[in-house]
Amino acid sequence: MDHGYIAMKKNEVFCRLSSVGDFLGNESLVVRLIFPSTFFEENYFFEEQIYTLQKACIKNGLIVFSGPMGSGKTTTMYNLARKLANEKHVMSIEDPIEIYEPNFLQLQVNNKAQMSYSELLKVALRHHPDVFLIGEIRDNMTAKVAINAALSGHLILTTVHARNVYGVYQRLKNLGISDEELQQTMQVISYQRLIPTIDGRAKVLFDQIEGKDLDKDIIQGNIQSRMTKDWREKLEYCYLNNWINKESFETFIEG
Known part of the structure; x- marks a missing residue:
């Protein structure tokens, strides 16, 4: 690379x-x-979804993004972090750095130098950033350090590989994060897809669960399908309003 x-x-x-x-x-x-x-905002089907993320960024805690490669996760994270950079110290840790941003302190993973995600996170904490942008949570140690940073008063923007919002929760559980830790730190879990529109462009649609709804929607096991009811309703709205065609509707109905 x-x-x-x-x-x-x-x-x-x-x-x-x-x-x-x-x-x-x-x-x-x-x-x-x-x-x-x-x-x-015009690159998203529903402005209120990006406003949900912006509102969550005002607080400390964890905002986790998921979606396939090319769905715009990194772009979304960077746009949110840029709005904070004028007043807050933003640090990014990625493998590799995908977008150069002079207003961030950007660190790149270097496994040969024993600078993994978790090691760089430990080093970065000494620089007292307000906001961490972590390219990906891949292992137990990175997950634990990220959770501890969120518990200690930082805002963490990161990604986790999962096929839907429910999968993000399960992935973090598999990495050793407890329900209690997630309830204390999670602001938003956000899954996104970049969907082609009838006019030849592409826009982002999110499937989101706010931290306050974690217990109701996930921990108690109230899961009826792969995607939330809100995702299906919003995708149907896009189709009925001729923003997307039938093929896109059928392709993305399950995420």
Whole structure:
């Protein structure tokens, strides 16, 4: 994996390059173009969903994002953190850094130097940041350090691999986080998909559970399907209002 910049219509675009050779010696190259973030409220189907996240950022605690690669999780986290950077000290820990942001103190995982997510988190705490942006919670140690940081008064924005909001909760449980710790720290669990619209663009739809609803919706086992009722209702609203076509509706109804 490598990084670089290219010029495109007089603008610089950040690139992530990944190459691999097959058994015949042929090279396969993937270039991911990461454009300067221009995601504002109009890039989301429902403004109240991004406002839910912005409101949660006012408080300390944990905001966890999930969704497949390319769904815009990192972009969402960065946009939320940028709104805080004028008044608060924001640090990001990623593997690798996906978006250059001069207003953040950005740290990159380097396993060869024994600088893992968990080790960098321990180091970062000594710099007294207000906000942590953690690229991904992958293991028990990172999960524990993130929870402890949230308990000690920090705002944590992070991602977890899961297929829906309920899966985020279960993944954190599997990493050794207790129900009590989640109830004390969780502000929002947010799953997102980037859905094509009829006019040829793409917008983000979220499936969200606020921390205050964790016990009612998840811990007590009141789960009826993969997605929440709110997701299905909002996706149907998009379809009935001709924002998305029938194919997209059927593709994304289960997340």
